[in-house]
Amino acid sequence: MLLVAVLVGCAQMPLSGPVQQGNQQEEDAPQDIRYFPSGPDAGATREEIVQGFIDAGTGTQNDYSIAREYLTGNAAENWNPDHQILVSDGQASMKAGTGENIVVSVPTYGKVDAHGVYAESLESSSATLEFTLAQVDGEWRISEAPNGIVLIQQAFTDLFEPRTLVFFDGLQRYTSPDLRWFPDDNRAATRAVEELLSGPAQWMLPGQAVTSAFPAEAELISQVRVNGATAVVNFSDAVSSTSASALSHMRLQLEQTLKSFPEITNVEMQVNGARLDVSLPSAEEVITSPQVNSSPLVQQGTSLGYLSGGSITPPDGADNVVAEVKRLEPIRGALSASQQTVALLTDEGTYAMSFGDAEATFIDSRGGQVEPALDNWDWVWTQSTTEPGLHLTEIGTYQTFDLALPAGISPNFVSHQVSRDGTRIAFLYEASDGVRLAITPIVRDENATPIRLGDPLVLALPGEQPNDVAWVDSNSVAMLIGSGEGTTDVRLYEIGGTFTTLGSIPSAMQTAGSNTLAGMRVIDRQGTLYAPRGTRWQASDVVVTFLYAQV
Numbered sequence: 001m002l003l004v005a006v007l008v009g010c011a012q013m014p015l016s017g018p019v020q021q022g023n024q025q026e027e028d029a030p031q032d033i034r035y036f037p038s039g040p041d042a043g044a045t046r047e048e049i050v051q052g053f054i055d056a057g058t059g060t061q062n063d064y065s066i067a068r069e070y071l072t073g074n075a076a077e078n079w080n081p082d083h084q085i086l087v088s089d090g091q092a093s094m095k096a097g098t099g100e101n102i103v104v105s106v107p108t109y110g111k112v113d114a115h116g117v118y119a120e121s122l123e124s125s126s127a128t129l130e131f132t133l134a135q136v137d138g139e140w141r142i143s144e145a146p147n148g149i150v151l152i153q154q155a156f157t158d159l160f161e162p163r164t165l166v167f168f169d170g171l172q173r174y175t176s177p178d179l180r181w182f183p184d185d186n187r188a189a190t191r192a193v194e195e196l197l198s199g200p201a202q203w204m205l206p207g208q209a210v211t212s213a214f215p216a217e218a219e220l221i222s223q224v225r226v227n228g229a230t231a232v233v234n235f236s237d238a239v240s241s242t243s244a245s246a247l248s249h250m251r252l253q254l255e256q257t258l259k260s261f262p263e264i265t266n267v268e269m270q271v272n273g274a275r276l277d278v279s280l281p282s283a284e285e286v287i288t289s290p291q292v293n294s295s296p297l298v299q300q301g302t303s304l305g306y307l308s309g310g311s312i313t314p315p316d317g318a319d320n321v322v323a324e325v326k327r328l329e330p331i332r333g334a335l336s337a338s339q340q341t342v343a344l345l346t347d348e349g350t351y352a353m354s355f356g357d358a359e360a361t362f363i364d365s366r367g368g369q370v371e372p373a374l375d376n377w378d379w380v381w382t383q384s385t386t387e388p389g390l391h392l393t394e395i396g397t398y399q400t401f402d403l404a405l406p407a408g409i410s411p412n413f414v415s416h417q418v419s420r421d422g423t424r425i426a427f428l429y430e431a432s433d434g435v436r437l438a439i440t441p442i443v444r445d446e447n448a449t450p451i452r453l454g455d456p457l458v459l460a461l462p463g464e465q466p467n468d469v470a471w472v473d474s475n476s477v478a479m480l481i482g483s484g485e486g487t488t489d490v491r492l493y494e495i496g497g498t499f500t501t502l503g504s505i506p507s508a509m510q511t512a513g514s515n516t517l518a519g520m521r522v523i524d525r526q527g528t529l530y531a532p533r534g535t536r537w538q539a540s541d542v543v544v545t546f547l548y549a550q551v
Helices: 046-058 063-070 073-078 153-159 188-198 245-257 319-328
Strands: 084-089 092-096 103-112 120-136 138-146 149-151 160-169 175-183 225-227 230-235 266-271 299-300 301-306 311-313 332-336 341-345 348-354 361-364 379-382 391-394 401-402 415-418 424-431 435-444 450-452 457-461 465-471 476-482 487-494 499-506 508-512 523-524 529-532 536-543
Touching: 046 063, 046 092, 046 120, 046 138, 073 138, 084 153, 120 175, 120 457, 120 508, 149 153, 149 225, 153 160, 160 188, 160 245, 175 188, 175 245, 188 245, 230 245, 245 266, 319 341, 348 379, 361 379, 361 391, 361 508, 379 415, 401 508, 415 465, 424 465, 435 465, 435 476, 476 508, 487 508, 499 508, 499 523, 499 536
Parallel strands: 084 149, 230 266, 465 508
Antiparallel strands: 084 103, 092 103, 103 120, 120 138, 160 175, 225 230, 299 301, 301 311, 332 341, 341 348, 348 361, 379 391, 391 401, 415 424, 424 435, 435 450, 435 457, 465 476, 476 487, 487 499, 508 523, 523 529, 529 536
16 A cells, blocks of 8 residues: 655655554453555655655654654754644645745545544544755755644554543533544553543543543643553652542542553552552442443333333323323423433423423423433423423422524524533534534533533534434444435534444434434334444334433
């Protein structure tokens, strides 16, 4: 595979080049793939030097030592390859600039920043890179180079691994995932801990929507060392100058973050080389993996229950809810078995109740409402397409107020759902030039009352008609988007990761998540239930009225 081939002037530069696979590993061990680019050839032209430098971005060994050979001494010392990674999806073009400059235009669909935060776009974009060259002992070398590297998609997939950093919601009741991308090398665990200490990604509103137990002054004083299956993490004094509860939460963050490394099963915390004896918080104190029933929760006629083997079973303790469902005949709904709460949309509007309430309370009378969202703090989020506005109602007090939408999110959004940890909300809506998905952080007060929404991540999607959005698991959302030709595309987005197309289903209208992608379900306009089976969707013989969102 060619990594870079350059044609001078305005010609095309395909981002490809020689690839060498690593040595065969022992059976059942993960196989590393390494690239071995070449250093500069004697007498190479300016264009060939730039070509070789971009090519050498795949050589992560020894801190990109081969790439640095294409730079002058000063440039090699100051160049930072971790500043950004541009993921290219096509051919780049090169042309001579003024003086000894060369300008490269790279078509991109993704970028990783210095903290490992990945952003992907389904819309075409490009980045412009400018290089300055100088003669060193009669050979061309790059005296000024942009920080970062360029990788084609396959090289990025081979060399980088997603790692989930773990933080907390504002009340430290739930853990909250933050996906990052690091080179798959011997510094990966150290990078993960370093970024854990740096805090959540900025878009997640660190210290507000999402928090960390580590003090801002905490530092690593040595690289993470793996002894057998134990990761030894050595911190500065700032870590020990905290409470036992804070230390307990720190250990939880460490263990949950480092568990994505298959060779690590245990964590040892140290301060200046001295081991800390730290216990984990109880499962009741911090919920690390909110789970829902793996069976889809459905409405079938006037009956509510978990669908299994063609029969449905009501949730435990939901006798009053079952009775209200028969009376109200809802058309959409959301239910939390753990919190024992439910929201029901009817032709009249939205009702809500706890399992212990004798009857449901009418909370929103607006017409044209979309499926209500229910969160893990007993708040119901409602929206009307005829009288737009995001209304919030707390189950128990049944007090309602409006929450302003951030700039950029259409007030006419057609679907919304809150993440399992309660820190983010997903919106799906139609913009003037297509469909948009927005993921927005939720800021809550000390009572878990939502008080504002942060600036969203907004992603442009192909398609013409937004239909439905649902959280598939703790960090992924599924979307149903009409193509305008009678079929509906099913798309998946992992927050901080990549988009995946999961095929299409004719006239699909609603989707609901579970604990994994395998538990995701879709129904069409006739109520036919679909489940993922490998690379396709399999229709069942079961017909349901609608799917409940499980929280």
